[in-house]
Amino acid sequence: DILKVCTDRHHDRRALSEDELRRLIDAARRVEELFGRDREGIIAWRMTGGDRAMLYRLAVETGLRVGELRSLTPSSFDLDGEVPTVTVLAAYSKHRRDDTLPLLGSTTAQLREYMMEMQLDQRVFALPPRQGLAEMLRVDLEAAGIPYRNEANQVADFHALRHTFITNLATGGVHPKTAQVLARHSTITLTMDR
Secondary structure, X not given: OHHXXXXXXXXXXXXXXXXXXXXXXXXXXXXXXXXXXXXXXXXXXXXXXXXXXXXXXXXXXXXXOHHHHHHOOHHHEEOOOOOOEEEEOOOOOOOOOOEEEEOOHHHHHHHHHHOOOOOOOOOOOOOOOHHHHHHHHHHHHHHHOOOOEOOOOOEOOOHHHHHHHHHHHHHOOOOHHHHHHHHOOOOHHHHHHO
């Protein structure tokens, strides 16, 4: 992830603050109310406000990448274990291994309700193609009053949610080795640089 930031200078990313995250998730949840169901693109994205709010919350609380989020089905989750988890299968993981991550209790409760009617093999999120995902996030950022590009020329794109996850681990005092495991970085250097 740090390599992407260093080699792709037009995509310097920033972490979202706790307040910005709350506003983003709230704006996403209310997108139909704010913009109406017929606004160009919203229906084409096939994701309701509730879908988007759940997507952003899961992304920032797990650090999952877009392709990993796209791969999730209800069978990817163990919501009833002592420690609720989500597992990304090796076929979809950047490092080609199964990755299992813990979930917060509040997220677990929301996921349980969110996936209640889904089939076990159904995709949890009907994510639009990459460009549609970028546009969708920009609409939600705008609705939340969050600039896509800040004064330091850093962007809040979808990968910034993963950036925020890793930043939150560091600011939360998580041991660097534990943060490396949770971020699924190949080296501790990537985690420490982030």
